Structures are given as C-alpha cells and as structure tokens.
Amino acid sequence: MRHGKGTILCVLAVGAGMLAVWGPALRENALVARASYSASLTEAKLRARNQSAFSKILGETRATAADLMFVKTMNYAHAGVGYAPTTSMNASGEGALLSCGPGVPTLIRAAGDDFRGFLGNLERQVKPYRDSSQAHVHTEETELMPWYRIITLSNPNFVRAYRIGSSILSRDGKWDEARQFLEEGLKQNAENPERFLLYHSLAYLYLSMARVNATDQPEQASKYLEQALESATQSYELGLPCRPPEGKSDTPQNGVLWTDTIEEDFRMVSLLIPQILDHQGHREEALARATEIEKTYPDFQPLQALMQRLAHSTDQVGPQPEEGRITP
Amino acid sequence: MKQRLRNIWLLAWTLMLEAWRRREIYIIVAVTVALIAGLRMVHFFDLEGLGKFYREICLKTMNLTTGLTVIFLAARQLPREFTNRTIYPLLAKPVSRMEFLLGKYCGVLAASVFCYALFLGVFLAGSLSLHAPVQMGLFLQSIYLQIVAFAVLAALVFMLSMLMTPEGAVTLALILFVASQVLMNLMDTLYDFMSEPGRVALLVLHFVIPQLTLFDLSSKVINSVDVQKGVTRVVWEPLAAGTMGTLTLYGAVYIVLFLGGAYLLFRRKPL
Amino acid sequence: MSEPVSGSPNHPEIPVNSVWRNVGLVAKLTGLDFTRRHDFAIVAMLMGLFLLATLVIRIIGLNPNDREAFENTARFLMSAGLAFSHLLAAVLAASFSARSLSEEFERRTLLPLLAKPVTRGEVLGGKLLACLGLSVGSYLLFVALTLLAVPTVPGQQALALGQTLLLCVVGLVCLGTLSAALAIRWTGLLAALAALAWYFGGGLLIQLTEQAVRTHWPALWGGLRRVMACLPDLGLLNQTECFATTSGHLSAGLFGGLLLYGVGWSLFFFLWTRWRFERVRL
Numbered sequence: 001m002r003h004g005k006g007t008i009l010c011v012l013a014v015g016a017g018m019l020a021v022w023g024p025a026l027r028e029n030a031l032v033a034r035a036s037y038s039a040s041l042t043e044a045k046l047r048a049r050n051q052s053a054f055s056k057i058l059g060e061t062r063a064t065a066a067d068l069m070f071v072k073t074m075n076y077a078h079a080g081v082g083y084a085p086t087t088s089m090n091a092s093g094e095g096a097l098l099s100c101g102p103g104v105p106t107l108i109r110a111a112g113d114d115f116r117g118f119l120g121n122l123e124r125q126v127k128p129y130r131d132s133s134q135a136h137v138h139t140e141e142t143e144l145m146p147w148y149r150i151i152t153l154s155n156p157n158f159v160r161a162y163r164i165g166s167s168i169l170s171r172d173g174k175w176d177e178a179r180q181f182l183e184e185g186l187k188q189n190a191e192n193p194e195r196f197l198l199y200h201s202l203a204y205l206y207l208s209m210a211r212v213n214a215t216d217q218p219e220q221a222s223k224y225l226e227q228a229l230e231s232a233t234q235s236y237e238l239g240l241p242c243r244p245p246e247g248k249s250d251t252p253q254n255g256v257l258w259t260d261t262i263e264e265d266f267r268m269v270s271l272l273i274p275q276i277l278d279h280q281g282h283r284e285e286a287l288a289r290a291t292e293i294e295k296t297y298p299d300f301q302p303l304q305a306l307m308q309r310l311a312h313s314t315d316q317v318g319p320q321p322e323e324g325r326i327t328p
Numbered sequence: 329m330k331q332r333l334r335n336i337w338l339l340a341w342t343l344m345l346e347a348w349r350r351r352e353i354y355i356i357v358a359v360t361v362a363l364i365a366g367l368r369m370v371h372f373f374d375l376e377g378l379g380k381f382y383r384e385i386c387l388k389t390m391n392l393t394t395g396l397t398v399i400f401l402a403a404r405q406l407p408r409e410f411t412n413r414t415i416y417p418l419l420a421k422p423v424s425r426m427e428f429l430l431g432k433y434c435g436v437l438a439a440s441v442f443c444y445a446l447f448l449g450v451f452l453a454g455s456l457s458l459h460a461p462v463q464m465g466l467f468l469q470s471i472y473l474q475i476v477a478f479a480v481l482a483a484l485v486f487m488l489s490m491l492m493t494p495e496g497a498v499t500l501a502l503i504l505f506v507a508s509q510v511l512m513n514l515m516d517t518l519y520d521f522m523s524e525p526g527r528v529a530l531l532v533l534h535f536v537i538p539q540l541t542l543f544d545l546s547s548k549v550i551n552s553v554d555v556q557k558g559v560t561r562v563v564w565e566p567l568a569a570g571t572m573g574t575l576t577l578y579g580a581v582y583i584v585l586f587l588g589g590a591y592l593l594f595r596r597k598p599l
Numbered sequence: 600m601s602e603p604v605s606g607s608p609n610h611p612e613i614p615v616n617s618v619w620r621n622v623g624l625v626a627k628l629t630g631l632d633f634t635r636r637h638d639f640a641i642v643a644m645l646m647g648l649f650l651l652a653t654l655v656i657r658i659i660g661l662n663p664n665d666r667e668a669f670e671n672t673a674r675f676l677m678s679a680g681l682a683f684s685h686l687l688a689a690v691l692a693a694s695f696s697a698r699s700l701s702e703e704f705e706r707r708t709l710l711p712l713l714a715k716p717v718t719r720g721e722v723l724g725g726k727l728l729a730c731l732g733l734s735v736g737s738y739l740l741f742v743a744l745t746l747l748a749v750p751t752v753p754g755q756q757a758l759a760l761g762q763t764l765l766l767c768v769v770g771l772v773c774l775g776t777l778s779a780a781l782a783i784r785w786t787g788l789l790a791a792l793a794a795l796a797w798y799f800g801g802g803l804l805i806q807l808t809e810q811a812v813r814t815h816w817p818a819l820w821g822g823l824r825r826v827m828a829c830l831p832d833l834g835l836l837n838q839t840e841c842f843a844t845t846s847g848h849l850s851a852g853l854f855g856g857l858l859l860y861g862v863g864w865s866l867f868f869f870l871w872t873r874w875r876f877e878r879v880r881l
Contacts, residue, residue: 015863016829023828026856030835031806033853076380079563080551107513115519115527116534118574122542123512125571126473128551128564137563139554146372146381153810154803169373177373355789400788495694496641503648 066155073144073164079137080128082107105132141168152181156188163201175209193242193255197262199235200269203228207272222280229276235269240296270296271303278310286310335423339431340438347401347439357443360393364450379460380550386454387546390447391474395505398440398478402485403497405432406594429486429591436482441475463552465566470545472572476579477543481505483586484538490593508540538582542575621717625725626732629699633733645687649741652683654748670752677755678843680745685767685837688738689774689798693791695730696775700876701787710881719877723779727869731775735768754845762849763839769861770836774798776868777831783875802834831864 075082084105108129114120123129130137148165151158162185169178182202189195206228213221242256247263256262270293277286287310290303297303364386372378406429409415418428448471455462481501488497504511512534519530548564555561700723703709712722742764774794781790805827813820836857841849849857 015867019829020825022856024824026853026860027828027832027835029853030838030857033838033841033849076551079554080547109516115531116516119512119534119539119542122571122574122578125567126542126545126548126575128547139551139563140556142375143378143380145375146378149372150807153807156810172375174373174375181373492640495698496644499641499690499694500644 066151066158066161069147069151069154070158070161073147075128076144076147077138077141079139081130081137082128083132083136102133102135104136106130142172144168152185152188156185157192157194159185159189159192159194159197162198166201166205170205170208175205175212178205193238196235196239196242197265199231199238200265203231203235203269203272206231207276225276225280229273229280232269232272232276236266236273236293239266239269243296267297267300271300271306274303274306274310278306283310283313332424332427335427336431336434339423339428340435343401343405343432343435344439344442347435356393356397357446360389360447361450363389364447364454379455379458379462379553379555382454382458382460383462383550384546386447386451387470387549390444390451391544391546394440394444394447394474394478395481396502397443398436398482399485399498399501399505401439402433402436402482403489403494403501405436406486406489406590407494410597425595426591429587429594433482433486433587436486437475437479440478440482444471444474444478461553461555461560462549463562463564463566466545466552466564467549469566469572470549473543473545473575476576477540480538480540480543480579480582480586483583483590487586487590487593490590490597504537505540508538509544511537512539512541543579618721621721622724622728625712625717625722626729627725629726629729630733633695633729641691645691645737646740646744649683649687649744652680673750673752674755674843674845676749677745677751678840680749681742681763681839681843684738684741684745685839687741688734688767688771689795691737692731692734692771692775693778693794693798694787695733696727696778697782697787697791697794699726699730699782700779701782701785701790704783704881707881713881720873723873723876727776727779727872730779731772734771734775738767738771739764752845754847755842756848759842759846759848762854763842766836766838766854766857766861769858769865770798770833772865773831773833773836773861773868776865776872780868780872780875783872783879797831798833801830802832805830805832833861833864836861 084107106129108123108127109116109120110131111120111124116123145165145168148161148168151161152165162182166178166181169175169181179202182198182205185198186195186202189198206224210221210224210228213224239256242254242258243263243266244253244258247258248260249258251257274286274290274293277283277289287307290307290310294300294303294307372381409418419425423431484504485497485501488500491497492500507514515530515534519527545567552562552564553560554563703712709722713719777797778790778794781793785793809820809824809827812823838849838857840846848854
C-alpha cells in the first residue's frame with residue numbers, strides 16, 4: 001500500500017464517523033421498510049396464503065422469525081405436537097389454548113391416511129404425535145416465556161407476545177414482572193395502533209392485583225383499582241377509532257385488523273370501566289360512561305343489566321352499600 | 329480377524345489424532361460449549377426451571393454442529409489421501425482397501441461421538457444445575473439414534489467423496505442434512521397434488537433418500553416431562569424396543585449400502 | 600521471494616492497461632481452475648435442485664381460476680424462490696472466495712504465480728473477480744429460473760426487482776470479499792462459515808443486542824446504537840420481499856443509502872483483504 005498510515009486512519013475515521021451519524025437512521029429505515037412488506041398483506045390474504053402447499057410444507061403460516069417462534073410456543077403448549085395452523089390460533093394467541101380441542105388435524109399424517117407404510121409409523125412414534133380425535137395435552141405455560149422474551153426482542157411490535165407473556169407471569173404471581181413486561185411493550189409501541197390491546201391487558205392485570213390485595217392491603221388494592229380504571233379508559237379511547245362499524249372487518253382500519261377476539265376483548269374492557277366506577281361508588285359517572293358505551297354496544301346484556309341497576313340505585317337518595325363484584 | 333480389527337483400530341486412532349490437530353474442530357466445539365454454557369447463565373424474568381427452552385437450543389445446536397463435524401471430517405478423508413499421495417505407503421502395508429475404508433469410517437465416527445460426548449457432558453451439567461429433569465430412558469435412546477444418524481451421514485459422505493470433489497460432497501451432504509428436517513414434510517405435502525406416476529415416484533424417493541429426521545428424538549426429549557405446581561409428570565415415554573430395532577435396521581441398511589458403494593468406487597479408483 | 604516492482608532498474612514501468620490485463624488473466628486462470636476441478640459440478644448440482652423445485656411448483660399448480668388464491672400463492676412462491684436463489688448464491692460466493700486464496704497458500708502455488716510479473720494486488724483482484732463473477736452470475740441465473748417458473752402478479756414492479764437485484768449483488772460482493780479477507784489467516788472452510796454466519800446472522804445479533812441494552816440499560820442505548828451502526832449489517836441489503844409482496848419500490852433515498860452502504864463496505868473489505876494479503880509472509 002502506497003498511502004501513508006495517517007491517510008488510511010483518516011479515511012477510516014471519516015467512514016466510521018459517517019456510519020455512526022447516518023448508520024442508525026439508515027438501519028431503522030431499512031428495517032421499517034422490510035417490516036412493512038408483510039403488513040401490506042391483509043389477514044384475508046394471509047389466510048389464503050396459509051392454505052398454499054408451501055406454507056403447509058413449512059408447517060407455519062407466516063414468514064417472519066417472530067411468527068415462527070410464536071408457532072413454536074403453540075407446539076410447546078401442546079407437548080410438542082404440531083397441529084395444522086388455523087386462523088384463530090394465529091389471530092388471537094390468548095384465546096387459542098382455551099378453544100383448542102379434538103378435531104384439529106395434526107401436521108403428521110394419521111395412520112389411516114398414510115401412504116408411507118412403515119416410515120409413516122416410525123414418524124408417528126419418533127415425533128410427538130397424538131391422533132386428532134384425542135383431547136389435547138396442555139403443558140406448563142411458564143416454559144413458553146423465553147420464547148416470548150425473544151419474540152419481543154426480535155420484533156418489539158409483536159403485541160400478542162407481550163399480552164400472553166404478562167398473562168402467564170401474573171398467573172404465576174410475578175406481578176411486577178408482568179407489569180414491567182407490558183410497560184415495556186407500551187414503550188416500544190408508542191406509535192402502534194394496536195397498543196390499546198396492551199392497555200387492555202394492563203387493566204386486567206391491575207384488576208387481578210387489586211383482588212389479591214383486597215383483604216390484606218385494602219388501600220393498595222384501591223390504588224390498583226384506580227390504575228385498572230385508567231388503563232381500561234386508555235384502552236377504550238385508543239381502540240374506539242380503530243373499531244370498524246360492524247365490529248369485524250377483513251381489512252385493517254386505522255392500522256388494526258379487527259378480529260372476533262379483539263372485538264370480544266374490547267367489549268369486555270368497555271364494560272370494565274363502568275363496573276370499576278360503580279365499585280368505587282361513582283354511580284353517576286358510571287351510568288354516564290355506560291350510556292356512552294351503549295352507543296357502541298346497544299345489545300350488550302351485561303351492560304344493560306348494569307345500567308338498569310345503576311339507574312335504579314341513583315334514583316335512591318344517599319350512599320348505597322356496594323353491590324356485586326367486578327366480573328371481567 | 330484379530331489382525332484386521334487391529335488394522336482398523338490403528339487407522340481410526342490415527343484419524344482421531346489428526347482430527348484433534350485441526351483447528352476447525354476446536355472452534356466448532358468451543359463455540360458450541362460456550363453457547364450451551366452461556367445459555368445456562370441467561371435468566372428470563374427470574375423464572376426457574378425453564379428446561380424446555382434450554383433443552384431445545386442445546387439439543388438442536390449439538391446435533392447440528394456434530395452433523396457438520398461429521399460431514400467436514402468425512403468428506404476429506406479419502407480424497408486427501410489421494411491428493412497428498414499418502415495412500416501409497418498406507419496400502420503398501422498389509423492393509424486391505426476394505427480395512428482402510430472401515431478404519432477411516434470408524435475414525436470419523438469415533439471423532440464425532442467424542443465431540444457429541446463433550447457437548448452432552450456440558451448439557452447434562454447445565455440441566456442438573458437448572459433442576460430441569462430429563463426423561464432418562466428417552467434421552468439415552470435419542471443419543472443412540474443420533475449416533476446411528478451420524479453413522480448414516482458419514483457413510484453417505486464417504487460415498488459422495490468418491491463420486492465428486494470434496495467440496496461437492498460437502499455441499500450435497502449439507503443440503504441433504506439441513507433439508508432432512510423438512511424433506512419428509514415436503515414430500516408428504518406434495519403427494520396430495522401429484523398424479524399417479526408422480527405419486528409412485530414420490531414413494532420411491534421416500535425409500536431411496538435416507539430420512540434422517542426419523543433418528544431425531546429431540547422434539548420428544550424436549551417435551552418429555554412437564555412440571556406443573558411442583559409435580560413432575562412424564563409426557564412421552566421411551567420408544568418401544570421394536571421401534572428402536574426397526575430404526576437401527578433402517579439405519580444399518582443405508583450404512584451398508586453407502587459404505588458398499590464407497591468401497592466399490594474406492595476399489596476401482598486407480599492409484 | 601522478490602516481486603517485480605514497477606519503476607525499478609531491472610523492470611520497466613508497467614502501463615496502467617497492463618494492470619487490467621493481468622487481473623483479467625488471473626481471473627481467467629482461476630475460472631479455468633474451477634472448470635478443470637469440476638467445481639462447476641457444484642453450481643450445476645444446485646441449479647439442478649433449483650430446476651427440480653421450480654418444476655414441482657408447476658406440478659403443484661397455481662390454480663388460475665381462483666384469482667385471489669393464485670395471486671397469494673404466486674407471491675409466496677416468488678418470495679421463496681428469490682430467498683432460495685439468494686441463499687445458494689451466498690454459499691457459492693463465500694466458499695469460492697475463501698477457497699481461491701486458502702488453497703493457493705496450502706498448495707504453495709502462490710509463489711510461482713507471484714514470480715510472474717504480477718503484483719499481489721492484481722492476483723487478489725483477479726481471483727476475486729472470477730469468484731464473484733461466478734457467484735453473481737449464478738445468482739442472476741437462479742433468479743431468472745424463478746421468474747420463469749413463477750408468474751408475476753400485478754403490483755410487482757420491474758423497478759423494485761431491479762433495485763433488489765442490485766442490492767443483493769452488492770451484498771454478495773461484500774460477502775465474497777469478507778470471506779477472502781478471513782481466508783488469508785484461517786482455513787477456507789472456517790472463513791466461509793464465519794462469513795456466512797455474519798452475513799445471515801449478524802443483523803439479528805445486532806438487533807437483539809440493541810434491544811436487550813435498550814430494555815435493561817436504557818442510558819447506554821444511544822451510544823451503543825452508534826457503535827453498532829459501525830458494524831457491517833449486510834442483511835440490510837436483502838430487500839427481495841419488497842418485490843415479492845407487491846409493496847412498491849424502495850424510495851430513492853433509501854435505495855441510494857443502501858447502495859452506498861453496500862459499496863462502501865465492499866470497498867473496505869477489498870482494501871482490508873489487499874492490505875492483509877500484501878503483508879502475509881509466504
């Protein structure tokens with residue numbers, strides 16, 4: 001090399017400086033651009049893609065690393081048995097375990113439908129396999145936590161992982177960790193229209209914490225209840241603009257693809273607001289909120305029952321003893 | 329017979345010594361051991377006993393790196409002897425070509441089993457410290473089947489190295505090894521879309537290509553035990569003796585075929 | 600071993616066009632070496648596998664009667680085909696570049712080569728030119744096979760295809776030069792593996808590290824981000840999904856930035872390789 005060491009070092013320093021200054025912005029733009037490619041595909045199109053031969057070959061429905069890892073958590077939860085991908089399992093991670101049961105076909109062929117002879121039999125014995133007519137085996141969900149941690153590290157916009165992860169942590173009594181996980185999700189998704197779902201999970205987390213502390217630490221419990229109310233309100237206010245008029249849509253609205261499960265979650269968090277207000281003794285405010293929510297859900301029976309009770313109790317004079325229990 | 333076995337053992341031992349001198353093996357082993365040990369240090373939400381994740385990453389890494397070691401070791405054994413012309417003094421000794429081939433093969437197998445044993449030691453130490461129990465019967469079966477898989481792979485690579493350049497053999501073996509995870513699934517799915525002649529061809533392919541995924545018990549080992557509220561229950565029992573026998577026979581058929589093919593090609597190769 | 604030095608009394612000044620001639624000759628020599636050692640068998644084998652895969656695609660069939668399913672499946676298959684082309688080409692780029700140098704060292708054939716009136720830089724240039732030419736040519740061939748087998752759907756822009764191909768080619772050049780740099784000290788196999796591992800996994804590693812620091816030590820994140828930006832994230836140059844998923848084309852700024860990024864790193868790796876090669880003792 002004919003150039004002096006000084007020249008080389010200068011060039012290297014300038015290069016490193018340019019990278020340090022513009023590199024982060026370039027990386028961020030490139031990664032955001034790449035993330036937007038799959039977002040341009042709607043749920044309906046992804047569902048159609050799920051049925052393609054090649055997606056079946058790979059046994060999963062999406063191509064990103066985070067989605068692959070999410071499918072792995074489904075396998076873990078079923079003791080390693082791989083079930084054929086279904087839309088409900090992918091759209092709503094939380095509801096999947098409760099609603100899964102016999103009848104869902106497995107990825108490995110059943111004996112009656114197998115052309116491979118003894119090779120097929122060997123596969124059914126070597127790999128985790130249960131006939132689709134048998135009930136599912138569900139194993140300890142705590143074992144899924146490392147994957148949820150990695151999913152959120154590799155894709156901080158994977159809201160479902162934060163929600164399910166915090167749900168598992170709270171079930172194991174790790175309240176602080178659950179709360180911190182959700183708060184981290186909120187921090188990472190400040191611009192994500194789906195963040196109202198994180199507030200939904202946070203509301204129910206605070207509600208559970210309030211219940212646990214109700215007997216021993218009533219003051220702390222009422223603080224948690226207040227925080228639950230705040231989170232539920234945030235969830236409702238952020239989620240309402242994203243909700244399609246019929247409560248379901250095949251195309252995203254304001255960046256959120258509104259599925260049946262999201263509709264159910266949103267309905268319940270809407271009910272939670274007047275329930276908490278009622279529990280706190282703010283009956284008139286509770287009735288006002290319930291009336292407002294009724295415009296969105298005119299046929300929601302629990303809401304109507306609550307409104308009737310509130311209307312009856314506000315007609316009476318003086319403070320009334322607290323009735324009922326907040327049921328999510 | 330005793331002399332033949334001694335010759336094979338000496339050749340295998342020489343290969344082991346040679347393998348220990350190669351830097352790639354040390355680096356592969358060091359990186360894998362560091363990964364397994366490092367994984368033990370990682371904590372997720374202060375949760376204890378997260379055995380499945382640990383088992384999954386460790387077992388997959390161990391199987392992958394040992395498979396790579398087998399491929400890289402086996403691909404160069406025979407061609408290098410020809411290139412370096414060290415085959416002449418070797419065969420000038422009272423060593424037949426069959427003994428030579430078997431000695432090399434056993435050496436590759438011994439080196440890979442040694443690597444695997446090293447990884448297993450670190451893995452088991454980590455599992456014990458994690459208090460994450462493993463279903464021992466199933467685990468031992470998985471070790472045995474992995475060794476059979478490595479034996480099939482090594483025999484395949486030996487045969488390929490006689491058919492093409494070492495790089496070509498490594499490439500094809502790598503593709504088969506990596507693709508073996510999805511190959512069975514792939515062919516299974518294609519079957520539904522094929523016409524009748526296509527289905528027959530696919531069925532033939534099923535039996536011609538060695539299905540290495542059948543020797544991979546790691547999915548069951550990972551999910552073998554479930555600990556809920558302090559109670560441990562066994563989810564997957566060890567495989568039946570008949571199944572183990574069938575798998576061993578299945579592997580043995582391929583080993584004999586591939587080694588036989590390698591020997592025939594080696595015998596015809598002019599020195 | 601003394602090497603010809605231009606301008607010295609015993610050796611006449613070497614004209615500039617002679618440099619390119621020497622590079623071309625070394626490249627031709629390397630190419631012939633590959634052909635003679637049947638290394639093209641590897642490329643032919645990979646192309647064969649690829650052809651088989653594309654034939655299978657046709658057999659599985661894209662049902663033209665269901666328009667939506669047809670388009671969705673075609674999109675998915677295009678994405679898979681382009682990804683596979685990229686993967687195969689990357690393996691070729693890393694392994695050929697690493698081997699071309701490491702084998703010269705092992706066989707000691709570098710000495711007689713350098714005894715001829717060629718400089719080390721010309722030898723390196725010629726070898727890299729041959730290896731990368733082969734890899735890039737194979738990549739373009741694989742992509743052409745994918746485009747032949749899988750129909751394009753509305754929304755897949757030619758501009759997007761051109762952009763992504765150019766970025767991938769630059770990425771392959773980066774990978775090849777990195778692999779060659781590592782192969783000067785390491786064995787060819789190790790160098791190729793390390794280069795491939797960084798090429799495919801480096802970006803994820805950087806991302807995970809950044810996220811972990813951001814979560815647990817937020818005060819350090821800002822500074823770390825800038826430091827991490829100085830590491831080559833070659834995965835950024837892979838934007839094939841942009842074409843396959845009908846997301847339009849990359850903006851001029853982003854495309855220009857990525858191109859400059861890739862070319863800059865290629866140049867750095869090449870100069871680094873040359874610097875190491877000129878200092879290695881034979």
